[in-house]
Amino acid sequence: MKNAFYAQSGGVTAVINASACAVIETARQYPGQIGKVYAGRNGIVGALLEDLIDTSQESDEAIAALRHTPGGAFGSCRYKLKGLEENKAQYERLIEVFRAHNIGYFFYNGGGDSADTCHKISQLSETMGFPIQAIHIPKTVDNDLPITDNCPGFGSAAKYVAISTLEGTLDVASMAATSTKVFVFEVMGRHAGWIAAAGGLASPEDCPIPVVILFPEIPFKQDEFLDKVKSVVEKEGHCCVVVSEGVKNPDGKFLADAGYRDAFGHTQLGGVAPVLARMIHGELGFRCHWAVADYLQRSARHIASRTDAEQAYAVGKAAVEMALAGANAVMPAIIRASDDPYRWEIGQAPLDQVANVEKRMPKAFISREGYGITEECRRYLVPLIEGEDYPPYSRGIPNYIRLKNRPVAKILKTPFRL
Amino acid sequence: MKNAFYAQSGGVTAVINASACAVIETARQYPGQIGKVYAGRNGIVGALLEDLIDTSQESDEAIAALRHTPGGAFGSCRYKLKGLEENKAQYERLIEVFRAHNIGYFFYNGGGDSADTCHKISQLSETMGFPIQAIHIPKTVDNDLPITDNCPGFGSAAKYVAISTLEGTLDVASMAATSTKVFVFEVMGRHAGWIAAAGGLASPEDCPIPVVILFPEIPFKQDEFLDKVKSVVEKEGHCCVVVSEGVKNPDGKFLADAGYRDAFGHTQLGGVAPVLARMIHGELGFRCHWAVADYLQRSARHIASRTDAEQAYAVGKAAVEMALAGANAVMPAIIRASDDPYRWEIGQAPLDQVANVEKRMPKAFISREGYGITEECRRYLVPLIEGEDYPPYSRGIPNYIRLKNRPVAKILKTPFRL
Numbered sequence: 103m104k105n106a107f108y109a110q111s112g113g114v115t116a117v118i119n120a121s122a123c124a125v126i127e128t129a130r131q132y133p134g135q136i137g138k139v140y141a142g143r144n145g146i147v148g149a150l151l152e153d154l155i156d157t158s159q160e161s162d163e164a165i166a167a168l169r170h171t172p173g174g175a176f177g178s179c180r181y182k183l184k185g186l187e188e189n190k191a192q193y194e195r196l197i198e199v200f201r202a203h204n205i206g207y208f209f210y211n212g213g214g215d216s217a218d219t220c221h222k223i224s225q226l227s228e229t230m231g232f233p234i235q236a237i238h239i240p241k242t243v244d245n246d247l248p249i250t251d252n253c254p255g256f257g258s259a260a261k262y263v264a265i266s267t268l269e270g271t272l273d274v275a276s277m278a279a280t281s282t283k284v285f286v287f288e289v290m291g292r293h294a295g296w297i298a299a300a301g302g303l304a305s306p307e308d309c310p311i312p313v314v315i316l317f318p319e320i321p322f323k324q325d326e327f328l329d330k331v332k333s334v335v336e337k338e339g340h341c342c343v344v345v346s347e348g349v350k351n352p353d354g355k356f357l358a359d360a361g362y363r364d365a366f367g368h369t370q371l372g373g374v375a376p377v378l379a380r381m382i383h384g385e386l387g388f389r390c391h392w393a394v395a396d397y398l399q400r401s402a403r404h405i406a407s408r409t410d411a412e413q414a415y416a417v418g419k420a421a422v423e424m425a426l427a428g429a430n431a432v433m434p435a436i437i438r439a440s441d442d443p444y445r446w447e448i449g450q451a452p453l454d455q456v457a458n459v460e461k462r463m464p465k466a467f468i469s470r471e472g473y474g475i476t477e478e479c480r481r482y483l484v485p486l487i488e489g490e491d492y493p494p495y496s497r498g499i500p501n502y503i504r505l506k507n508r509p510v511a512k513i514l515k516t517p518f519r520l
Numbered sequence: 521m522k523n524a525f526y527a528q529s530g531g532v533t534a535v536i537n538a539s540a541c542a543v544i545e546t547a548r549q550y551p552g553q554i555g556k557v558y559a560g561r562n563g564i565v566g567a568l569l570e571d572l573i574d575t576s577q578e579s580d581e582a583i584a585a586l587r588h589t590p591g592g593a594f595g596s597c598r599y600k601l602k603g604l605e606e607n608k609a610q611y612e613r614l615i616e617v618f619r620a621h622n623i624g625y626f627f628y629n630g631g632g633d634s635a636d637t638c639h640k641i642s643q644l645s646e647t648m649g650f651p652i653q654a655i656h657i658p659k660t661v662d663n664d665l666p667i668t669d670n671c672p673g674f675g676s677a678a679k680y681v682a683i684s685t686l687e688g689t690l691d692v693a694s695m696a697a698t699s700t701k702v703f704v705f706e707v708m709g710r711h712a713g714w715i716a717a718a719g720g721l722a723s724p725e726d727c728p729i730p731v732v733i734l735f736p737e738i739p740f741k742q743d744e745f746l747d748k749v750k751s752v753v754e755k756e757g758h759c760c761v762v763v764s765e766g767v768k769n770p771d772g773k774f775l776a777d778a779g780y781r782d783a784f785g786h787t788q789l790g791g792v793a794p795v796l797a798r799m800i801h802g803e804l805g806f807r808c809h810w811a812v813a814d815y816l817q818r819s820a821r822h823i824a825s826r827t828d829a830e831q832a833y834a835v836g837k838a839a840v841e842m843a844l845a846g847a848n849a850v851m852p853a854i855i856r857a858s859d860d861p862y863r864w865e866i867g868q869a870p871l872d873q874v875a876n877v878e879k880r881m882p883k884a885f886i887s888r889e890g891y892g893i894t895e896e897c898r899r900y901l902v903p904l905i906e907g908e909d910y911p912p913y914s915r916g917i918p919n920y921i922r923l924k925n926r927p928v929a930k931i932l933k934t935p936f937r938l
Contacts, residue, residue: 110694113695114691114694114695116687143697144697144698145698147697147698171690172687172691173687173690173691173693173694174694174695175694177694177696177697178694178695178697179697179698179699180695180698180699181698261916261917264916264917265822265917265918266816266820268917268918268920269534269590269591269815269816269819269820269821269822270814270815270816270819272589272590272591272819272920273590273591273815273818273819274815275591275595276591276592276593276595276596277531277532277592277596277598278595279561279562279565279595279596279597280562280563280565280597280598280599281597281598285814285815287816303916303917304917306915306917309922373794373810373812375812376791376794391814391815392791392812392814393811393812393813393814393815393816394793394810394811394812395811395816396688396703396809396810396811397687397688397691397692397703397809397811398684398687398688398705398811398813400691401687401688401690402684402687403687404683404687404823405822405823407916484915484916486916487915487916487917488915488916489916490910490913492910495908497724497902497906498679498682498721498825498902498904498905498906498907499679499682499683499686499721499722499724499905500683502686502690504727
C-alpha cells in the first residue's frame with residue numbers, strides 16, 4: 103500500500119485548503135488502499151528537501167476545519183521544475199524522496215505552472231521508471247486553466263470583488279455631493295480581466311450602479327477613459343472604477359509603471375489605483391479615493407462563495423477517487439451543465455492539454471465600448487459567486503485552524519540544494 | 521404636531537443606516553407625537569437647500585432593510601456650519617426651512633464636527649427664538665467621540681480590519697518560503713490608532729500571528745521599525761504590518777507624503793503602504809505585498825459586527841425617545857457596564873461636552889515597545905467586534921436597499937447658495 107503526497111503551489115486562495123481537506127478526508131476513507139497523506143511543506147520544495155508533514159497527526163476535527171480556512175495550510179511555493187533534460191538531478195531527488203517514503207500518489211494543487219510540474223511528475227514512470235500516479239487539482243484566482251469551466255479560488259475572489267465594489271460605490275455615492283466623487287478599486291489580474299469583470303456583478307440590470315471597469319485585455323486610452331468617467335459623474339454624481347492591476351497603455355507598458363520617481367529618482371512601482379486617482383483628480387478635478395485589495399481578495403474566506411467552496415472540495419475528493427481508479431496525468435475539471443439553474447459535475451481532463459495552456463476571457467464577455475461586462479459574462483459569473491459559506495467565529499474573528507504540521511522523520515542522509 | 525429632520529454627516533459607515541432605520545421606525549411608532557421624518561439630502565446641505573426627502577414614501581420593508589445597508593442612504597456631506605456671528609444667514613435659512621416644513625425635531629447623525637453643528641442648532645431656541653430640539657446621534661469609524669464608550673461604525677471597521685489582517689497574514693505565511701515575506705496593510709486613522717489597533721485582534725494570545733502595528737500616536741523611527749520587521753521575519757518567516765494612514769515621521773510629516781515625485785515633478789500623495797513596502801524591500805530585501813483598505817473598511821456591511829449594528833440601532837432609537845421626553849442638546853451615549861460578559865446601556869451626554877472634543881486612544885492601550893496592543897486594549901476592543909450580523913443575499917451579492925428618496929415639495933421661493 104502506497105502513501106500519498108499532497109502539496110499546494112502558487113498564489114493561495116480562500117478555498118485551496120478545502121481541496122486539501124477533501125484529499126485528506128477522502129484518503130482517510132480508504133485506509134486499505136492509501137497509507138498516509140504526507141504534505142509537502144511549501145509545495146514541491148518540501149518534496150525536494152524531504153520536508154514532509156505527517157497529516158495523520160492531525161485530528162479529524164482539525165482536518166475538517168481546513169475546509170473553512172484560507173491561505174495554504176502547508177505552505178505554498180513559487181517554484182517551477184525545470185525540464186527533465188535541463189535538471190535531471192531534481193527528478194532523481196524527487197524519486198529518491200518518494201521511494202524513501204513509499205509514495206505512489208502525487209496530488210498537486212495549483213494553477214498553470216503547477217499543472218506543468220504535475221505533468222512532468224506524471225511522466226516519471228515512463229521517463230525514469232518510477233511508478234507514480236500524479237493528479238493535478240485545479241486552483242487559481244486567475245481562472246485561467248483550460249478545460250475546466252472555472253477554477254476553484256476564483257469564485258470567492260470574484261464574490262469579494264463584487265461585494266467590495268458594491269460597498270465602495272454606496273460609500274462614494276454618499277460622499278459625492280460635497281466631497282469624493284470617484285472611488286478607484288484595484289484588483290488582481292496581470293493578463294486576464296476575470297477578477298475585474300466581477301466588479302460588474304455589483305451592478306445588476308435591475309439595480310444598476312455606476313461602475314467603470316478597466317480590463318487588461320483593452321489597451322488604456324487616457325482621453326477616452328477620462329471622458330467616460332466625466333460623463334458618468336455628470337450623470338450619476340459619482341463613479342466607481344474597478345481596475346485590473348495589469349492594465350496597459352497602448353504601447354504595452356503597465357499603467358502602474360507610469361514613470362513615477364521617488365525623491366532619489368528611483369522608479370516607484372506602485373499600484374495602478376493611485377496612478378488613476380491622481381490622473382482623474384489632475385485632469386477632471388474630482389476628488390478620488392482609492393483602494394488596493396491585493397491579498398485580501400484571494401484570502402477573504404469570511405465571504406467565500408459557497409459554490410466555490412463546494413467545488414474546491416469536489417476537485418480534491420475527485421482527485422483521490424481518480425487516483426484509486428488508476429488514473430495518472432489527469433486533472434478533475436468542473437463541467438458546467440447549465441447556467442440557470444446552475445448545474446455542474448466533475449469531469450477528467452488530460453494533463454497534457456492543461457499544462458502551459460492559458461484560458462483567456464472571451465471577447466464576448468466585455469461590452470462593446472470596453473468598460474463593462476456583457477449579459478453572457480454575467481450568466482457565466484453569477485453562479486460562481488452564489489451562496490455564502492461562513493466560517494465559525496469566536497470572539498469576533500473566524501476560527502481558522504493552524505495545524506500542528508509535524509514533520510515526517512527524514513530518512514535520507516543526503517541534503518539537497520534548491 | 522411637529523415633523524422631524526434627520527440627516528447623515530461626515531464619512532459614512534457600515535451601520536449608519538441602522539441608526540437611520542431606528543430613527544424612522546421609532547418615529548413611526550409614535551404617530552400622534554411625531555409627524556413625518558424628513559431626511560436631508562446630503563446632510564445639513566439638504567436643509568440649507570430645502571432639499572428634503574420624504575421618508576414616509578418608503579415602505580416599512582424598505583426602512584427595515586436600511587438596517588443591513590452600508591453607506592449613507594440619504595447622502596452625507598462634509599460641511600460644517602460656521603458660528604452664528606460669522607454666518608447668521610445660514611441659521612436664518614435653516615429656521616426658514618424648518619418653519620416652512622413644521623420641523624421641531626432635529627436628528628444629526630455624525631462625528632465630532634457634526635456634533636458641533638448639532639450643538640449650534642440646539643441653541644436656536646435661545647439664540648434666534650426658534651423652538652427646536654436637536655439630538656446628536658453618534659457615528660464615526662474613528663471612535664473619537666468623548667463620553668460614549670465607543671462610536672457606532674467603529675466596531676464594524678475594527679472587525680473588518682481584524683479579519684483582513686488575519687486573512688492577509690495567513691496568505692503571506694503561505695508564500696513566505698519562496699516569495700513574499702511581508703504584507704503591509706494600510707487602514708484609516710489620521711490622528712488616532714483605534715482602527716490600526718484592531719489589527720492586533722487578529723493575533724490572540726492563545727494563537728498569536730506576527731503582526732506589527734504602526735500607530736499615528738508613535739513617531740515613526742525607520743531604523744527601529746526595520747529592525748523589528750527583520751527580527752519578526754527571521755523568527756516567524758513572515759510578517760504583517762498594519763499601518764495607520766496617519767503615521768508621521770519624528771518631524772511631524774506624514775510618512776505617506778514622503779517626497780515622491782511623478783514624472784512631471786509633482787508631489788505624489790500616495791498611500792503609506794506602498795512607501796513602507798518600498799522601504800522594506802529596499803532596505804531588507806524582503807518581497808512585499810501591500811493593500812489599502814480605504815472605503816472598504818468602513819462600508820463592509822457584509823462582515824459588520826453584531827454589537828455595532830445593535831448599538832447603531834440603539835442610539836437612533838434612543839435619540840427619538842429622548843426627543844419625545846423633551847430633551848435638547850444631548851447625544852445618546854454607549855455606557856459600558858462590564859467587559860466580560862460585555863454589558864452596555866444607553867446614557868445621555870450633554871452636547872456641549874461632546875462638540876469639538878476628540879477622544880484619543882489611551883497610552884495604556886499601546887504596548888511598551890509601540891508595535892502592538894496591550895491586554896487592556898484587547899479587553900476594550902473584543903466586545904465591539906463580537907457577533908456577526910449578515911445581510912440577506914440574492915444571486916451572490918447582498919440585498920442592499922436603494923431607497924426611492926422622493927423629494928418633499930419645496931415651499932420656499934427663495935433659493936440659497938452654499
